[in-house]
Amino acid sequence: MRANEYVVRTKDLVKEYTMGDQTLKALNGVNLDVFKGEYISIMGPSGSGKSTLFNAIGGLDKPSSGSVFINDVDMAQLDAQELAYLRCHTIGYIFQTFNLIPVMTALENVTLPTVFAGMSTDDGIERGIELLNLVGLGERLHHKPSELSGGQQQRVAIARSLANNPSIILADEPTGNLDLNTGKEIIELLKRLNREQGVTIISATHDLKMLDVSDRIVWIRDGRIAKIEDRKDIDIRIGEMEGQGELH
Amino acid sequence: MSAESNTAEKGRAGLRRQIKLPMSKAIEIAFKSIKIRFWRSVITAAGIFLGIAFFTSVRMSGEFSMIQRKVIEAKRDAIAAGTLKPTPNDIRQVNSLATDQADAKAAEMRLKWLSIMALIVCTVGIANSMLMSVTERYKEIGTMKCLGALDGLVVKLFFIEASFLGFFSSVIGFVLGWLVISLIRLATDGVEVFGLAFWIASVKLLGLSVLVGTVLTFIATILPAMRAAQMPPAAALRVEI
Numbered sequence: 506m507r508a509n510e511y512v513v514r515t516k517d518l519v520k521e522y523t524m525g526d527q528t529l530k531a532l533n534g535v536n537l538d539v540f541k542g543e544y545i546s547i548m549g550p551s552g553s554g555k556s557t558l559f560n561a562i563g564g565l566d567k568p569s570s571g572s573v574f575i576n577d578v579d580m581a582q583l584d585a586q587e588l589a590y591l592r593c594h595t596i597g598y599i600f601q602t603f604n605l606i607p608v609m610t611a612l613e614n615v616t617l618p619t620v621f622a623g624m625s626t627d628d629g630i631e632r633g634i635e636l637l638n639l640v641g642l643g644e645r646l647h648h649k650p651s652e653l654s655g656g657q658q659q660r661v662a663i664a665r666s667l668a669n670n671p672s673i674i675l676a677d678e679p680t681g682n683l684d685l686n687t688g689k690e691i692i693e694l695l696k697r698l699n700r701e702q703g704v705t706i707i708s709a710t711h712d713l714k715m716l717d718v719s720d721r722i723v724w725i726r727d728g729r730i731a732k733i734e735d736r737k738d739i740d741i742r743i744g745e746m747e748g749q750g751e752l753h
Numbered sequence: 754m755s756a757e758s759n760t761a762e763k764g765r766a767g768l769r770r771q772i773k774l775p776m777s778k779a780i781e782i783a784f785k786s787i788k789i790r791f792w793r794s795v796i797t798a799a800g801i802f803l804g805i806a807f808f809t810s811v812r813m814s815g816e817f818s819m820i821q822r823k824v825i826e827a828k829r830d831a832i833a834a835g836t837l838k839p840t841p842n843d844i845r846q847v848n849s850l851a852t853d854q855a856d857a858k859a860a861e862m863r864l865k866w867l868s869i870m871a872l873i874v875c876t877v878g879i880a881n882s883m884l885m886s887v888t889e890r891y892k893e894i895g896t897m898k899c900l901g902a903l904d905g906l907v908v909k910l911f912f913i914e915a916s917f918l919g920f921f922s923s924v925i926g927f928v929l930g931w932l933v934i935s936l937i938r939l940a941t942d943g944v945e946v947f948g949l950a951f952w953i954a955s956v957k958l959l960g961l962s963v964l965v966g967t968v969l970t971f972i973a974t975i976l977p978a979m980r981a982a983q984m985p986p987a988a989a990l991r992v993e994i
């Protein structure tokens with residue numbers, strides 16, 4: 506495995522939304538290459554197109570034009586079963602609103618992707634317990650989402666995203682619904698998984714706390730990449746930005 | 754971890770394809786889902802079973818009127834043939850039969866209308882509860898697709914849930930409507946209407962009620978479920994109710 510292998514590439518990605526006679530270009534020619542094992546933050550103000558990019562990369566919505574390559578495979582070429590396999594095995598999704606299944610316990614939520622992958626029930630439960638321990642929720646296996654705090658729910662969602670050993674974790678504002686300290690803990694957890702498991706993390710956010718842990722920061726504005734910065738270039742500026750809180 | 758990946762089919766160019774879960778697994782997931790949201794399922798089922806109970810009771814009381822007519826007509830014929838020694842009650846019934854003759858047609862028409870109304874009420878009740886139960890789960894459907902569920906599996910899960918809920922709620926609804934009307938008739942008319950004709954009518958109505966309830970539940974579930982399953986996950990996740 507070469508260090509510079511790309512895990513995600515987008516080429517001239519455009520997504521248009523038509524409402525009435527208005528067309529809005531939520532993405533307007535996005536070219537982005539993500540290396541294997543990278544921690545990338547997609548930063549931008551609200552409405553800049555982060556979620557639209559998240560949906561396109563994750564195969565959750567079709568772009569209007571342009572391509573997304575996951576491990577060098579053009580996503581547009583995949584049929585339904587191949588796309589489902591990709592969502593099940595290659596990508597783990599984390600959402601701002603956690604999106605746990607409310608009627609299921611933490612363990613059942615984490616086990617669900619293993620069921621879709623065809624894993625046996627016993628193996629799935631074993632895997633679920635292992636993952637919930639990994640995210641520090643070994644004591645909360647049988648709690649329903651409503652019985653967990655926001656931070657704990659997001660930990661369950663992170664455990665669930667790891668269920669089938671994905672090579673990419675896609676996160677859309679994972680700290681958006683969390684308070685400062687809980688958000689920090691979630692970011693640290695993501696960073697730890699990135700470091701220890703080598704999983705590539707692509708996180709859309711406008712949380713400046715993410716800057717600290719990111720290898721690269723992609724600044725997006727009005728559906729275009731404004732600039733891409735390496736962390737080492739940005740380190741010096743973090744000091745100045747602290748105290749300004751979050752971008753809006 | 755790699756064992757189950759090996760079971761995945763390989764498609765064109767060696768791309769891995771998501772496996773189709775066997776029906777037994779789908780049944781297992783669907784039943785777990787009904788059990789997990791037991792009280793929600795009961796409320797959904799209530800919409801079905803009240804509709805069917807109403808439908809059954811209207812139809813059943815129509816059947817009773819018809820059976821009773823037949824019974825009285827048989828009595829009249831027997832009295833005329835001299836094979837039955839009429840009681841005062843029999844005479845009153847036979848006399849009312851003659852005066853009723855003109856109303857009979859109107860009564861029959863009224864019954865038809867009532868049946869149709871009952872069917873409409875029943876349809877609205879079932880469609881409403883099933884539409885609600887699918888709509889409030891759009892987000893869940895979107896999430897399941899993110900986790901690797903195939904469209905077909907999502908539809909299959911709702912299909913199994915709907916068939917199960919539809920069938921059992923209809924049976925319970927039938928029993929309720931049938932029991933109430935039968936007991937009322939037993940109290941007012943006595944045992945004479947509970948002959949063979951009654952049992953035949955009951956069994957026929959059981960079949961009709963269960964068929965109506967199951968098919969309506971099925972249609973009201975499967976159409977929105979298919980719509981949700983075929984949406985891109987991003988769209989299903991965005992639906993707010």
Ligand SMILES: Nc1ncnc2c1ncn2[C@@H]1O[C@H](COP(=O)(O)OP(=O)(O)O)[C@@H](O)[C@H]1O
Pocket residue numbers: 522523524529530531549550551552553554555556557558
């Ligand atoms: N489903 C949609 N229909 C119409 N417009 C949309 C839809 N989703 C997003 N948009 C628009 O696209 C732009 C980018 O949205 P989004 O990607 O959600 O931004 P972000 O996640 O950065 O806040 C916004 O102007 C938003 O209003």
Ligand SMILES: [Mg+2]
Pocket residue numbers: 555556557677678
């Ligand atoms: Mg967003």
